[in-house]
Structure formats: C-alpha cells, structure tokens
Amino acid sequence: xxxxxxxxxxxxxxxxxxxxxxxxxxxxxxxxxxxxxxxxxxxxxxxxxxxxxxxxxxxxxxxxxxxxxxxxxxxxxxxxxxxxxxxxxxxxxxxxxxxxxxxxxxxxxxxxxxxxxxxxxxxxxxxxxxxxxxxxxxxxxxxxxxxxxxxxxxxxxxxxxxxxxxxxxxxxxxxxxxxxxxxxxxxxxxxxxxxxx
Amino acid sequence: xxxxxxxxxxxxxxxxxxxxxxxxxxxxxxxxxxxxxxxxxxxxxxxxxxxxxxxxxxxxxxxxxxxxxxxxxxxxxxxxxxxxxxxxxxxxxxxxxxxxxxxxxxxxxxxxxxxxxxxxxx
Numbered sequence: 001x002x003x004x005x006x007x008x009x010x011x012x013x014x015x016x017x018x019x020x021x022x023x024x025x026x027x028x029x030x031x032x033x034x035x036x037x038x039x040x041x042x043x044x045x046x047x048x049x050x051x052x053x054x055x056x057x058x059x060x061x062x063x064x065x066x067x068x069x070x071x072x073x074x075x076x077x078x079x080x081x082x083x084x085x086x087x088x089x090x091x092x093x094x095x096x097x098x099x100x101x102x103x104x105x106x107x108x109x110x111x112x113x114x115x116x117x118x119x120x121x122x123x124x125x126x127x128x129x130x131x132x133x134x135x136x137x138x139x140x141x142x143x144x145x146x147x148x149x150x151x152x153x154x155x156x157x158x159x160x161x162x163x164x165x166x167x168x169x170x171x172x173x174x175x176x177x178x179x180x181x182x183x184x185x186x187x188x189x190x191x192x193x194x195x196x197x
Numbered sequence: 198x199x200x201x202x203x204x205x206x207x208x209x210x211x212x213x214x215x216x217x218x219x220x221x222x223x224x225x226x227x228x229x230x231x232x233x234x235x236x237x238x239x240x241x242x243x244x245x246x247x248x249x250x251x252x253x254x255x256x257x258x259x260x261x262x263x264x265x266x267x268x269x270x271x272x273x274x275x276x277x278x279x280x281x282x283x284x285x286x287x288x289x290x291x292x293x294x295x296x297x298x299x300x301x302x303x304x305x306x307x308x309x310x311x312x313x314x315x316x317x318x319x
Contacts, residue, residue, distance in 0.1 A: 007209065007210060010208050010209050010211075011210040013208060014210050014211045014214075017211075017281040018302050020281065021281030021282045024282055024284050025282075025284040028284035029285070034284065034286035037282050039207070039254070
C-alpha cells in the first residue's frame with residue numbers, strides 16, 4: 001500500500017484493530033459467545049478493481065447478504081458488512097429472538113459493528129461522524145455488491161476485518177472504504193497520534 | 198540489575214506504545230517479538246521477568262503462546278496481556294491460561310503501572 005511510510009500503515013492498522021476489538025466485544029455480548037477476530041487487512045483499491053478486491057477478501061462464491069452505510073464529517077466513507085446467507089439463517093436462533101426477522105437483526109448487528117468499529121477510529125481522531133440510514137442487499141453475490149460506476153470515488157483505502165463464531169455458520173466481513181481525499185485527513189490524524197508517542 | 202521484559206506484538210507501533218507506557222526511570226532490558234513463536238524463542242534464550250503480550254497476531258497468537266509456554270519447561274514469567282480484543286471471553290480465556298493481568302488497548306501508562314504493581318513486579 002502506497003500511502004506513506006510503513007509506520008503510518010502500521011499505526012492505522014493498529015487503530016483499526018482497536019476499533020474492531022470494540023465491535024467484537026459488542027457482538028460477543030449480544031450473542032453471549034466468543035467471537036474470533038481476524039487480523040485487519042488494509043489496501044489501496046482503484047475503482048475498477050474494487051469488486052475483485054472484495055471477492056479476494058471475502059472469499060466466497062455463495063450467496064451473501066450485505067448492509068451498506070455511509071458516514072461523514074471531515075472525512076467521509078462507507079461501510080459494507082457482508083454476511084453469508086447460510087449464516088444469517090441461524091441468526092435469530094443465535095441471538096435468542098426467534099420472532100425477529102433476520103433483516104431486522106442484520107441491520108441491528110451491522111449498526112453495532114459499524115458504530116463500534118468506525119466510531120472507535122473516529123474517536124481516536126476526535127471526529128464527530130454522522131451515519132446515513134443503512135440499506136440492505138439480500139441474496140446477491142460478492143461480485144454483484146457494488147455498482148462500480150456509481151461509486152463516488154476513483155481510489156479508496158479499503159480496511160477489512162472479519163468476525164467468526166467457531167462451530168457456527170455465522171461470519172461477517174466488515175469493509176470500510178475511505179476515499180482518496182479522506183486518506184489525507186486520516187494520515188494527518190495518524191501522524192498526530194504517532195507524534196504523541 | 199535491569200529487569201528483562203519481553204514485548205510481544207505484531208504491530209511495531211503498538212510495541213513502541215507499550216514500551217513508552219512503562220514506568221519512567223524503571224531499569225529494564227527490553228526484547229521485542231512480533232508473534233508468539235518469536236516470543237517462545239526469546240524465552241528459550243533467556244528467562245524474562247515480565248511478558249507484555251498481544252493476543253491477535255499472525256503465525257502464533259497470544260493464546261497459542263500461553264498454551265505452548267504452559268506445556269514447556271520454560272521459567273514462568275509474569276504475563277500481562279494487552280489486547281484490542283476486549284470481549285469477556287478473551288479475558289476469561291487468558292486468565293484460564295495463567296495470564297496475570299488483562300489490559301484493554303489503547304494502552305495507558307497508569308493501567309500498566311497498576312498491573313505491574315498488582316503482579317508484584319514493582
């Protein structure tokens with residue numbers, strides 16, 4: 001990833017890691033079980049490669065359900081939470097609310113994950129974020145998730161983390177996209193963070 | 198004599214934060230490792246008084262490191278876990294594996310000091 005010195009990428013990955021830890025904690029409390037957290041992956045993607053990049057990160061050809069949500073302040077970006085359809089079918093059972101629709105649960109879970117993960121990053125940088133209402137995309141494939149020509153950026157920093165429950169079909173890949181002009185703000189915040197060390 | 202400390206984290210920035218959070222004026226000799234496997238090698242080379250351990254790492258994570266250390270003949274250091282993964286299950290698991298303390302990231306100097314005092318290192 002060419003966004004500056006390795007130390008900046010490392011610092012950004014560490015901040016993502018802390019955000020993911022808070023998201024994982026929220027999920028563990030909701031499900032009352034242990035959540036396996038991945039090691040965050042960061043890469044710079046061009047608009048034309050974004051579907052391929054997502055497919056490589058999520059690594060499934062099966063049907064998925066995704067929740068998409070934009071956020072903005074001095075930085076803007078969007079989050080995409082991707083769940084395997086098979087895992088979603090067991091969701092109500094996992095949470096112990098058999099009467100709640102799986103869409104409702106997914107929106108709620110995505111809200112928790114995005115709020116904790118992106119929110120933790122924003123609070124490290126003292127940014128007040130506002131979130132758009134989430135939209136849900138059901139029964140699609142990873143490649144069909146984003147309408148690439150409609151994306152409001154040419155290049156973005158893509159950060160990916162994933163949450164799994166050992167022995168269950170449930171898994172969630174949480175992707176955040178930080179468009180080119182937001183990367184500068186992020187890196188400035190990282191530099192401030194590094195300078196305090 | 199300097200107190201030998203082993204700092205284990207895959208992020209160099211995070212190791213640097215951990216090292217800077219140690220009490221000022223404390224005479225320490227620091228060894229760094231970027232995963233559990235490197236940490237085991239460091240312990241085989243010489244005993245350390247304290248291991249400051251991250252959990253989520255490639256190659257060998259913090260849990261696997263604790264299991265491997267428990268199953269070995271290595272001299273047993275004080276282990277303080279410093280983790281971004283803060284869920285109750287993570288805290289319970291490392292305590293069960295014999296860790297002396299669990300600190301949530303972002304790391305703060307006062308919580309590190311408290312953990313070192315509680316573990317009887319200071």
